[in-house]
Amino acid sequence: MNILLNRLLAVINEREASTIEYYIAYTFLQNLFKISGFTIEQTARLCNVSKSTISKFVREIGFDDYMDFKLSAMSAQDGVVYGWGENIIDFIGHNGIDRYIDILKADMDYMKTSIDMENIDILVEDLIHYQKVAAFGIVHSQTAALDLQFKLAFHNKIIYTNLSDISQDEYILHADEDTLIIIFSNSGKYITEYQLKEGYPRKDIFDLTKGRIVLITSNRKLAGDSRVDLCIGFDYTSHVQNHPYYFQFITDLIAVKYKQRMEENS
Incomplete structure (x- = not known):
């Protein structure tokens, strides 16, 4: 699970929708797979804010600077990794819902x-x-x-x-x-x-x-x-x-x- 995605979701869950932090996080989420190629100037224009506001925001959500933020955005393009084992969405996509329900029943009985x-x-x-x-x-x-x-x-x-x-x-x-x-x-x-x-x-x-x-x-x-x-x-x-x-x-x-x-x- 990409750290940038997690932190942006945390912002929109914790901040009021009227705040600038919410707006920036929401805009980033809408453009998650594009912003890795943006300069800070382009990102600022995307969000209709100043470069200093973008710099302040990325530091507030735990990144050292804008370059550190961009590196995390790049890794988001690799997709979501959930941990160990096959995630439910992929399994259902490959095997169908009936097969998945059978496995879930067996696992719950064993549990x-x-x-x-x-x-x-x-x-x-x-x-x-x-x-x-x-x-x-x-x-x-x-x-x-x-x-x-x-x-x-x-x-x-x-x-x-x-x-x-x-x-x-x-x-x-x-x-x-x-x-x-x-x-x-x-x-x-x-x-x-x-x-x-x-x-x-x-x-x-x-x-x-x-x-x-x-x-x-x-x-x-x-x-x-x-x-x-x-x-x-x-x-x-x-x-x-x-x-x-x-x-x-x-x-x-x-x-x-x-x-x-x-x-x-x-």
């Missing part, structure tokens, strides 16, 4: 017996204990964080999340011992590398954070990683990236068990 239910119970106890809670992910995994936020809010448990990778990193880096951080990552690579950045450089914020880290993943090897305090693992039988559906099921389990525990305590 019932493979998910770490005991660790979900531990996470629920953590949710009761910790006042400061955040949930994060990248792309489809971030939708799981938003889903959990929404479901827990119905039971008066408010947790924090943010689409911006920059804001996520800042929160994790500065988290203290009283903070619980839930990470949704099918591959587990959210813990080990910057998945949106060119070359996937090593991520070190989990070596530095003081927060309690809970990882929800199909990569069970990370259960023994020193950066992970609790790993909720699950398995599936196919090579198709069905984890958006698994995560929705898992967030339902967490919300249901949290509700039950709170009712027991009342």
Whole structure:
């Protein structure tokens, strides 16, 4: 998943539609596969703003300068990479919806017996204990964080999340011992590398954070990683990236068990 696309989407989701930042981000998204060939002067004309405004904007969304921004725009032309395995859209395109539904059914049946239910119970106890809670992910995994936020809010448990990778990193880096951080990552690579950045450089914020880290993943090897305090693992039988559906099921389990525990305590 290209870092520029992710950051531009974060802007239009977080800023008012009347702001100049929203307008620039929206214009960039409409021209995502063209702007890599634009000079800063051409980009400024496209957005009807000054060159200095463009320079300020690209720095605000985490790029060193306009050239760094252009390099990211160039990599966006290579297409979207979702992680490991074949993405759902490509699989359906090649094999048809009936074949995909059969695979999804088989994976969901297998998941019932493979998910770490005991660790979900531990996470629920953590949710009761910790006042400061955040949930994060990248792309489809971030939708799981938003889903959990929404479901827990119905039971008066408010947790924090943010689409911006920059804001996520800042929160994790500065988290203290009283903070619980839930990470949704099918591959587990959210813990080990910057998945949106060119070359996937090593991520070190989990070596530095003081927060309690809970990882929800199909990569069970990370259960023994020193950066992970609790790993909720699950398995599936196919090579198709069905984890958006698994995560929705898992967030339902967490919300249901949290509700039950709170009712027991009342």
